[in-house]
Amino acid sequence: MTLGLGCDTMTIMTTKSITPAKPATEPAKGRCSLNELPSGSRAVVQHIEPDGQAMQRLMAMGLCVGRELEVVRQGNPLILRLLGARIGVSSRLARHVVVERRA
Numbered sequence: 001m002t003l004g005l006g007c008d009t010m011t012i013m014t015t016k017s018i019t020p021a022k023p024a025t026e027p028a029k030g031r032c033s034l035n036e037l038p039s040g041s042r043a044v045v046q047h048i049e050p051d052g053q054a055m056q057r058l059m060a061m062g063l064c065v066g067r068e069l070e071v072v073r074q075g076n077p078l079i080l081r082l083l084g085a086r087i088g089v090s091s092r093l094a095r096h097v098v099v100e101r102r103a
Contacts (some may be wrong), residue, residue, distance in 0.1 A: 030100050031046060031101075032099065032101070033095050033098060034071075034080075034094040034095075034097035034098075035091045035094035035095050037071045037074070037099065037101070038074060039073055039074045040071065041070070041101060042068065042069070042070045042071075042101070042102040043068070043069060043070075043071075043100060043101050043102055044067070044069075044099060044100050044102060045065050045067045046099060046100050047097075048065065048097055048098070049097075049098070051096050054096050055096070057093060058089070061089070062082055062083050063080075063082060063087075063089070063097065067082065068102070069081065069099075072086060075091075076090060078091060078094050
């Protein structure tokens with residue numbers, strides 16, 4: 001089943017079972033929540049923490065595991081460049097997205 005812009009529900013669910021998110025007190029090296037990235041940062045989505053409708057909303061916007069993004073503007077909403085478009089994501093939803101920073 002495919003939702004949004006090519007995000008596969010099974011991929012996200014499988015990724016979660018293989019690579020569980022680290023607790024907030026012990027983040028993996030180079031990983032953080034999307035809402036913690038400063039403006040101008042680039043990152044790749046590593047994990048989306050399941051939160052009912054939050055995951056569905058993010059996937060519908062094209063935000064899924066493996067997707068590269070750039071933070072255009074920090075704040076609420078957080079403005080991201082994703083797949084050549086700019087999208088706004090609330091800080092509440094951004095907390096559920098674990099990313100790995102890119103240079």
